[in-house]
Structure formats: C-alpha cells, structure tokens
Amino acid sequence: MLDDTLKSQLQTYLGMLRQPIRLIASLDDSETAVEMRQLLETIISLSDKVTLDTTGNDARKPSFVVAPVGNDHGVRFAGLPLGHEFTSLVLALLWTGGHPPKVEQDVIDAIKALEGDFNFEVYMSLSCHNCPDVVQALSLMAIMNPKIKTVVIEGGAFQKEVTDREIMAVPMVFLNGKVFGSGRMSIEEIVAKLDTNSAEREAAKLNAKDAYDMLIVGGGPAGAAAAVYAARKGIRVGVAAERFGGQTNDTMAIENYISVLETDGPKFAAALEQQVRHYEVDIMNLQRATKVVPASVAGGLLTVEMENGGALRARSVILSTGARWRNVNVPGEQEYKNKGVAYCPHCDGPLFKGKRTAVIGGGNSGIEAAIDLAGIVEHVTVIEFADQLKADAVLVNKLNSLPNVTVHTNAQTMEITGDGSVVNGIRFKDRTTGVEQHVALAGVFVQIGLVPNTEFLKETIELSKFGEIIVDAKGHTNVPGVLAAGDCTTVPYKQIVIAAGEGAKAALSAFDYLIRTPAA
Known part of the structure; x- marks a missing residue:
C-alpha cells in the first residue's frame, strides 16, 4: 500500500x-x-x-x-x-x-x-x-x-x-x-x-497596534510580493488578509509560474506565507476590510476599518484584495449551492462519479474542469454563452477528443433546476433560435470568471465599470498614499505571475511615496 x-x-x-x-x-x-x-x-x-x-x-x-x-x-x-x-x-x-x-x-x-x-x-x-x-x-x-x-x-x-x-x-x-x-x-x-467573544478581542488587538509604514490589504500573490519588497526596505509592514494565499488556495495545478515547473495551489499559498513570515512581517489573518479612510479625513494617517470593529493605521496602503468566482446569477444557483452546484471540480468532482454533470463556461477554467470531470462522471455538458469556446486551442482539441462531452455554444443558462433538495437539471436557451432545452443531471460546475473584491471601496477609491480599482502605471489610485495591485485592479490578464509583479511594483512605488512624503 x-x-x-x-x-x-x-x-x-x-x-x-x-x-x-x-x-x-x-x-x-x-x-x-x-x-x-x-x-x-x-x-x-x-x-x-x-x-x-x-x-x-x-x-x-x-x-x-x-x-x-x-x-x-x-x-x-x-x-x-x-x-x-x-x-x-x-x-x-x-x-x-x-x-x-x-x-x-x-x-x-x-x-x-x-x-x-x-x-x-x-x-x-x-x-x-x-x-x-x-x-x-x-x-x-x-x-x-x-x-x-x-x-x-x-x-x-x-x-x-x-x-x-x-x-x-x-x-x-x-x-x-x-x-x-x-x-x-x-x-x-x-x-x-x-x-x-473572539471578534471583540481581535478588534481590541488591532486598535492597539502602532501605525505601519506600509499596510497591505490582501494576502494573495500580489500582497505577498508587496510585503516582501516592502519588508526588505527595513520599514514597518503589516498584512491584513482574509486568508493568506487568496484564490491560489483553490487552484489545483500551477504550471506557468516562471522557475517553478509545477506545483499546486495550497503548496504555493503556504510558500507565499512562509516567505513573508521570514521577513517578520506582521500578518493578520481572518481580517476583512470594510472601509479605507483617506489621511486627509483620518488626521494624517490612512485608516483601514475592519469587519470586526477594529482599525489599522498606516502611512501608505496597498490594496491587493483579489477576486472571487463569478456567480451565474440564475434561479437555483444559490438554493442548490453545495447541493449539486459547485465551483471546484477537483474537490467535488469525485462526488459525481458515474453521474451526469454540466460545466457553465468555455474559458480555460471551464474547459479544464470539463476535461477533468469527463474522466470521472458519466457525461459532461458544456454551456458557453459566446458563439465559440474561449479556451486555448490545446484544451479545446483535448475536449473534442472526449466521447462523453457535449458542447453547446451561443447558449444562455436560464435556470438550475432541482427537486427541492438537490440539483436535477439545467435549463438553457439557444441565443440564435430562442429554443430552450432542459438537460437532466446531478451537478453543475460554474466556471465563468472572476469578480474583484472591491465593493467596500466604492465611497473612497475610483473604480472601473467592472468594479476594478483604477491604477496608473505605478499602481497609484486616486487617493494619495493608497496603491493597488493584482486581480482587483484594471491591469489586464489575471495571472499569478502578473499579480506578483504588480505587487512588487506597488511596494516600490509606495516606498517612493514614503520617502518623498513627510511623516504625519
């Protein structure tokens, strides 16, 4: 054995x-x-x-x-x-x-x-x-x-x-x-x-902390890179994150991070945290930010308010809050979440062994999910809104070689149906003919992209129409002393290597801001 x-x-x-x-x-x-x-x-x-x-x-x-x-x-x-x-x-x-x-x-x-x-x-x-x-x-x-x-x-x-x-x-x-x-x-x-009583105690601990030279909100690749680059400057650095590693925790295979031939998300996330801790950065996990208060309002220091009632102060702030899986937002999705509606084929795929499933989304993540599931389940139905699959050609070719996969393009998901307890099918419409179909199945995997975690910034930071933080070439936002990096920004291509580079750039830009701005 x-x-x-x-x-x-x-x-x-x-x-x-x-x-x-x-x-x-x-x-x-x-x-x-x-x-x-x-x-x-x-x-x-x-x-x-x-x-x-x-x-x-x-x-x-x-x-x-x-x-x-x-x-x-x-x-x-x-x-x-x-x-x-x-x-x-x-x-x-x-x-x-x-x-x-x-x-x-x-x-x-x-x-x-x-x-x-x-x-x-x-x-x-x-x-x-x-x-x-x-x-x-x-x-x-x-x-x-x-x-x-x-x-x-x-x-x-x-x-x-x-x-x-x-x-x-x-x-x-x-x-x-x-x-x-x-x-x-x-x-x-x-x-x-x-x-x-933990939230009250945690808030008191946050309120008692001295101000940071640089506070990073978010602990994914962008936040980790920013923390390492900042700490190496010898300044006081803090990281407040919901979970260190961010979305990489939910990624199975990572094969395109330069110098690392292959790894998996949890290992990568653990390595990020290990390196940041090596530089004695103050890491505060389980922290969700709810508001950023500009220095002009907060009395000379930027303030980041937290969900637990605590607040952290800093001379500069880097927002690296990342993104989350996008919901398809149709009837049945929320009702049957974890009852047939899933977002991680690696985790939940084996639970549907021998059953019929669907994947919503024809990008790389959707087609990778369909290929993965096809080796486990009886049949996979792929539903893509656009008129063709958007995944890389090598993935599409692999998908087309599989005998137990059916692809519907130009298809709009209308409803995920169930019997009151679990999923029993999916209803979608052909966008050209208007004809609707219902396919009986046991599971639906949603793989349609990301939504930036920026809702709490609407009153303070300028956002794009897609909710991304608008940054300039150096990572600055519209608020002095506040920079941003990674998947939550307008920088194109949401990739780990790009997020890490943007995080490093933001830290260098923030340090440049610090040395040119008198301390409050």
Missing part, C-alpha cells in the same frame, strides 16, 4: 514521537477494512511507540482512532486517509505523540479554553485539495481539547451516508449533527466561529 520511499519518510516522522500512542481499529469484512488493517500494521512496524488494538467496536466501520496510550479519546478516521489526506494522518500521529504543532500559541490557548461538547464529523474526498486544511484543523482541536470529538469520513467508503445526508460538496462539516460549514476553513476561522 505504501511504497518504500513513503515508508521511509513515515518512519522518519514516527521517530519524532515523544510519547507512545495506540491505534484502535473497528473493522468489518469489507475490502476497505482489509486495506486499513494493512496500513495500520505498516505503521506499527515502523515505530515501537505505536501499538495496534483491533477490538474497537465503533458503529462506523471500518475506522480507527489515533489516541495516547491509556486514553480512548482521539481523532477517528473512517475510511482510508490516503491521497491528499495521508499528510493529515501523519500529523495526527505526530500531534497525538506529543510533537508540537506549527500553530500560534494564542490559537492553541483558544482551543483549550473552548467550553461545551463539540462532536465534529468532516466528510472529505481523497482528491480534494481543500479538505486537508479542515481535516487537520479539526484533528488538532480534538487532540488539544478532550471536549472536542472529530471523525474524518472518506466519502467514497461511506457512500450511503453521503447520499442520506445529501452531501454534494467537500469538505462538509457537521457539528453535533447539524451542518457547521463547507469548503476551506482555517483553524482560526473554526475557532472564531465557536468562540463568540
């Missing part, structure tokens, strides 16, 4: 255990249970600090708990935690064995202080690149606080549960039997959602 290289790596990690742990397995006679036993026996063969107990009798079989010796409480894995989740298993072993997690101490303190009974169930798929963050967060919480229970469930091994609970997107998290959240969530987000 594990090749020699993986076994060697796992043995090295298990050598970091500080205290003995045990694996408590609840097995049945399924093929998955046989594979699970093989995996667990491999693990115990690699460390004398790990023992195996196969007398478990949990109702969910096959599954196993990772627990300290002398304790039954720990993280339960139902199904095989392989693929993207193998790292989650390794971390659960390490953390249970006393190896310290790479998490800020204040987050750990907040986890330990949570009061109440929290029974988490997180459904994941082995191909989901968004799932490990959530799985690892909830695993650590269960390890740190005995009042928290976490079960990690591989959907492919528990298809009946997935069907009964109408799970059509992962990661999907239930707390005490009720839906808690879906999609990527950081450990800070989860803790904040449970700790009702």
Whole structure:
C-alpha cells in the first residue's frame, strides 16, 4: 500500500514521537477494512511507540482512532486517509505523540479554553485539495481539547451516508449533527466561529497596534510580493488578509509560474506565507476590510476599518484584495449551492462519479474542469454563452477528443433546476433560435470568471465599470498614499505571475511615496 520511499519518510516522522500512542481499529469484512488493517500494521512496524488494538467496536466501520496510550479519546478516521489526506494522518500521529504543532500559541490557548461538547464529523474526498486544511484543523482541536470529538469520513467508503445526508460538496462539516460549514476553513476561522467573544478581542488587538509604514490589504500573490519588497526596505509592514494565499488556495495545478515547473495551489499559498513570515512581517489573518479612510479625513494617517470593529493605521496602503468566482446569477444557483452546484471540480468532482454533470463556461477554467470531470462522471455538458469556446486551442482539441462531452455554444443558462433538495437539471436557451432545452443531471460546475473584491471601496477609491480599482502605471489610485495591485485592479490578464509583479511594483512605488512624503 505504501511504497518504500513513503515508508521511509513515515518512519522518519514516527521517530519524532515523544510519547507512545495506540491505534484502535473497528473493522468489518469489507475490502476497505482489509486495506486499513494493512496500513495500520505498516505503521506499527515502523515505530515501537505505536501499538495496534483491533477490538474497537465503533458503529462506523471500518475506522480507527489515533489516541495516547491509556486514553480512548482521539481523532477517528473512517475510511482510508490516503491521497491528499495521508499528510493529515501523519500529523495526527505526530500531534497525538506529543510533537508540537506549527500553530500560534494564542490559537492553541483558544482551543483549550473552548467550553461545551463539540462532536465534529468532516466528510472529505481523497482528491480534494481543500479538505486537508479542515481535516487537520479539526484533528488538532480534538487532540488539544478532550471536549472536542472529530471523525474524518472518506466519502467514497461511506457512500450511503453521503447520499442520506445529501452531501454534494467537500469538505462538509457537521457539528453535533447539524451542518457547521463547507469548503476551506482555517483553524482560526473554526475557532472564531465557536468562540463568540473572539471578534471583540481581535478588534481590541488591532486598535492597539502602532501605525505601519506600509499596510497591505490582501494576502494573495500580489500582497505577498508587496510585503516582501516592502519588508526588505527595513520599514514597518503589516498584512491584513482574509486568508493568506487568496484564490491560489483553490487552484489545483500551477504550471506557468516562471522557475517553478509545477506545483499546486495550497503548496504555493503556504510558500507565499512562509516567505513573508521570514521577513517578520506582521500578518493578520481572518481580517476583512470594510472601509479605507483617506489621511486627509483620518488626521494624517490612512485608516483601514475592519469587519470586526477594529482599525489599522498606516502611512501608505496597498490594496491587493483579489477576486472571487463569478456567480451565474440564475434561479437555483444559490438554493442548490453545495447541493449539486459547485465551483471546484477537483474537490467535488469525485462526488459525481458515474453521474451526469454540466460545466457553465468555455474559458480555460471551464474547459479544464470539463476535461477533468469527463474522466470521472458519466457525461459532461458544456454551456458557453459566446458563439465559440474561449479556451486555448490545446484544451479545446483535448475536449473534442472526449466521447462523453457535449458542447453547446451561443447558449444562455436560464435556470438550475432541482427537486427541492438537490440539483436535477439545467435549463438553457439557444441565443440564435430562442429554443430552450432542459438537460437532466446531478451537478453543475460554474466556471465563468472572476469578480474583484472591491465593493467596500466604492465611497473612497475610483473604480472601473467592472468594479476594478483604477491604477496608473505605478499602481497609484486616486487617493494619495493608497496603491493597488493584482486581480482587483484594471491591469489586464489575471495571472499569478502578473499579480506578483504588480505587487512588487506597488511596494516600490509606495516606498517612493514614503520617502518623498513627510511623516504625519
């Protein structure tokens, strides 16, 4: 099951255990249970600090708990935690064995202080690149606080549960039997959602911070590049971001970033944050800006107000708030989101194995999604508003070679239909003839481009008709001291490499502004 290289790596990690742990397995006679036993026996063969107990009798079989010796409480894995989740298993072993997690101490303190009974169930798929963050967060919480229970469930091994609970997107998290959240969530987000007083405390922390020479709002490639270039100037730099890495967290394959042959989004996002932290930049995650107040109004310093009620002050500000997936805005989209309407084919595609699906959008992202899905699902219907597909020729040629794909161009999506619980089809209109069609299917993947995250700037910053921040050649906006970079601006071509370059340029321009402008 594990090749020699993986076994060697796992043995090295298990050598970091500080205290003995045990694996408590609840097995049945399924093929998955046989594979699970093989995996667990491999693990115990690699460390004398790990023992195996196969007398478990949990109702969910096959599954196993990772627990300290002398304790039954720990993280339960139902199904095989392989693929993207193998790292989650390794971390659960390490953390249970006393190896310290790479998490800020204040987050750990907040986890330990949570009061109440929290029974988490997180459904994941082995191909989901968004799932490990959530799985690892909830695993650590269960390890740190005995009042928290976490079960990690591989959907492919528990298809009946997935069907009964109408799970059509992962990661999907239930707390005490009720839906808690879906999609990527950081450990800070989860803790904040449970700790009702966290926003007030966080606002007080922000208000107490000294003014920055340069404050960057947004932590994607543009914001990260700006932070590195600014910090290297020896000035005080802060980054306030909703989630570091921005939209790259939701990108599976990155193969066009110069000098990096190939990587995936989560790894790229982690590398961005690691480099920024190397320069001791003050990173403030889970921060959503709601207003920018010009220095002329705020009394000599620019002020950025946050959703939690806090505010940050700075001599210069770089806006790098990025963009988000565009909604198709038709009846049924919001009603059936995560119930058949999805935006990440890599994450949610496996949940539609053997079913019929549609992709709305004929650009690169849409055609890549259709190609990806075609290898998993029964059939893919591609719906493109324009009179021809807009994707690169190599992608279109690949799509046309697939036997289970139907393409409709010049087609306007009218409605995503459902039975009240889940999606059951899509209705679209031929823009030339006006004839409408309804196609029966189980899932719809929306891939129609991006919307800039700039709504909070309308009262202060000049925006284009598309909502993009209008910048000059050096990244300046219409407000002195406020610059912008990346996908939220009017700079064409929304690409990672371009965003990073624009972020660096904005930081250099902001520094030039600082040295030419007397401090308030």
